[in-house]
Amino acid sequence: MHNDTTPAAGGLPHARLLPDHAAGGQRQWIRRNASLYRAGDPVADRVFFIHAGSFKHYRTDETGARKITCFPTRGDFLALDSIGLDRHSCTAVALEDSEVHVISHAILRQQMSILHRLLAQSIREMRNRTVQMHNTTAEQRLATFLLDRARWHDRLEGTPPRYRLPMSRCDIGNHLYLSPESVSRVMHHFKQAGLIVLENRYFALLDVSALEMLATAPHPASPHAAQPSLAFSHSSTS
Amino acid sequence: MYETSNSGSDAASPLPCCECHTRSVCLPADMSDADCTRVSGLLLQQHHLLRGDTLQGVNEPVRGRWYAIRSGQFKSFQADPHGKPCITRFASAGDLLGLDSLDLDRYTDSTMALCDSTVCEFSYPQLVDAARHFPSLARVLECRLSEQLAQQQALALLVRCDYAEQKFAQFLSHQAWQCSGHGDQLPELHLALSRKEIADYLGLTHATVTRMISRLQGLGIISVRYRQLRLLDRPGLHQIAAGRHPSSKGGAGTTSEHAEHHSAWTTLPGIHLPSPE
16 A cells, blocks of 8 residues: 555646646745644635745644644645635644745635645545554654655655755654654664664665565564553543 | 446436435535535436445546445545555545545545445536536535545544543544434434444454443443444543543433432531532
8 A cells, every 4th residue: 555655746746736826926934933824723715835844734632632644845735624614723833944835725726626636645645644553563654754755855856865854753753653762763773774874854765675675564563563552541430 | 346236226316415314414515405406417326335335446446436425334444554454434424435536547445335325426527527617516525625634634643542542532522423303312323333343443452442332331421222322421521532531510320410419418417528529
């Protein structure tokens, strides 16, 4: 199922059509750590196309915990999940100084089939991420995460020598449902094994095929990646 | 693929959308009767599926079809990195199937009926053509796609929930509980998913799901009879979903009995008891 991400590559040129249509539209600069929109803000019938920079997109669940759904970056859209809603249910925070194009729903509607394709791709991407959370080890999740980041960059700028990770280890951990310590430990393990080069927030892939093997090969679930079974922790309530 | 012969007699004269009981949650939701008739005109045919029938299988060609569920429930699943099927969606009446495959040649997931179900078949290209001159349909299409993206995000969050109890309570509170007209107006839910399938969907074990169901029953929050659930204490369910212990007051069933006990004791003359608060 991992090659399911490839249709997104075919979709990218279409994604580029949209901001061309929106040319002359509004642009917006977002400083690092500032939010583009927060949960509860009015949607105001518009979406955003990221021209430069990157974001973290999170949702607060019923328990009040923030959970990062994705890290949209250059070439991605934001607020596609709020079409038809009055208020945003998620928050988008810039991970670095960023620039977005503001596109109104009316303009999107003129490009209906492109919009539908974009939405369908986003749904599938989210679906694949959910599937990845089932019975996978920390190594598998991180290997997939790094490969996905690298593929995304390759598509945009044609295999740069190294890739940037604008997000913190904590954010990666939140997104992959791992502790920040596990993220650091596994990254270090990848580095020791000669799979990647890691320098602060930059990484390069040394052995793509080994990482791909790691990401896809059936692997007995190791204890540290298993879901913490804390079902008994509330037993006092009954 | 399910037997097309199942589609039998209804294929000739599908029930028009205006008379359908799922109209308010399906494609023509919030549309005028005239617009509803236009949507109805786009309906190709209806299919009846039996429990366990596959509507679309992985790797089958996508023929530009969208299906609206008229009655019944469906699950969608795809293989996880180990090749084990993993449930990614659970759809019921009014939901649309096939939205996320509109730009693919072949399906990347399978969709199966969980109980005897009826779906209405639409052609996606026809819908898009019609929507160009039919603004309210265009709106519905984009809203439905956007809504499914938000649902998929919510599921990704649910799977990452730390505590089985919260996870299961959140899953239950997201379901569409319905008040059946008869008897006391308690919201009811028919869960066509088996406990094993719920466990699969939430990333729990079968045993944990069973334990969670009995615990919620013990707390007087739900009652279960086979796969028919009744919601006795909605605030209590929301509190558990939010990770708080259910309060001893305000609920139905066993919890309110406790509250009555306390008030009876404190009003006894001559006995001084500290207030339960």
